[in-house]
Amino acid sequence: MDEPTNDLDMDTLDLLQEALDEYQGTILIVSHDRDFLDKVTTSLLYMKGDGKINEYVGSYSDLLKEQKQIDTKKSSKTSVKSSIQPHLSESKQSSKNKGISNASPTQKRKLSFKQVHQLKMLPGEIEALEKEIQTMEKRIADPEFYQKDTAMFHETVNKLTQKRETLEQLENTWLELEILQEEINGR
Numbered sequence: 001m002d003e004p005t006n007d008l009d010m011d012t013l014d015l016l017q018e019a020l021d022e023y024q025g026t027i028l029i030v031s032h033d034r035d036f037l038d039k040v041t042t043s044l045l046y047m048k049g050d051g052k053i054n055e056y057v058g059s060y061s062d063l064l065k066e067q068k069q070i071d072t073k074k075s076s077k078t079s080v081k082s083s084i085q086p087h088l089s090e091s092k093q094s095s096k097n098k099g100i101s102n103a104s105p106t107q108k109r110k111l112s113f114k115q116v117h118q119l120k121m122l123p124g125e126i127e128a129l130e131k132e133i134q135t136m137e138k139r140i141a142d143p144e145f146y147q148k149d150t151a152m153f154h155e156t157v158n159k160l161t162q163k164r165e166t167l168e169q170l171e172n173t174w175l176e177l178e179i180l181q182e183e184i185n186g187r
Contacts, residue, residue, distance in 0.1 A: 005033045034060050043143050057146050062157065069161060109184055115177055122174040129167045136160045 005013055013036070020027065020040045031037055037044070037060040044056045044063060056063045111119070136156060139145055146153045 001027060001029045001031075003031055003033075004029060005031060005036045042146050055141075057141055057143050058153070058157070062154075066157070066161075069164075111177070111181060111184065115180070118173065119177045119181065122170055122177070126167065126170050126174065129163060129170065133160065133163050133167065136163065 004016060008016065017036070017039055029037070029041065041059065042057065044058070044060060045053055046056065046063065047053055056066075136159065140153065140156055140160065145156075
């Protein structure tokens, strides 16, 4: 169906939505009417602009929310990396120029016990969390999951979002510890 909501009055639009809700088969709809798409679709095909067609199981509004979260995470990850790297290069450069280390001669700088423990444990935690995320993504990608239990689908999407945020935090912590360890060992 190509732009099925164009030129329809409200009664006819409601009737069309009811008919589509009752239909058990597959329908391909092309529309700019976001409200209509939210009400009648269970799966979307969309293009990000990279030449690929992507499928998303859920409503158009859910897709927009998830894309915003992904974009926010990407920008925060970039800003964390960019804020850490210049600081490290400045401290390494200033130490080289001055011939001085930040620690006193009697005090050798090293990672704390907690930091060493985190550095050992984080890769395993990150890997386990990535597997959980993959499992949840596969479950969400199943169109029948959305159709069978919409509430559970949304709950799973929310949990997935939380797990992705936790993963990002763990990765940032690990990155900071690795950089700190390189700085200490690089002296």
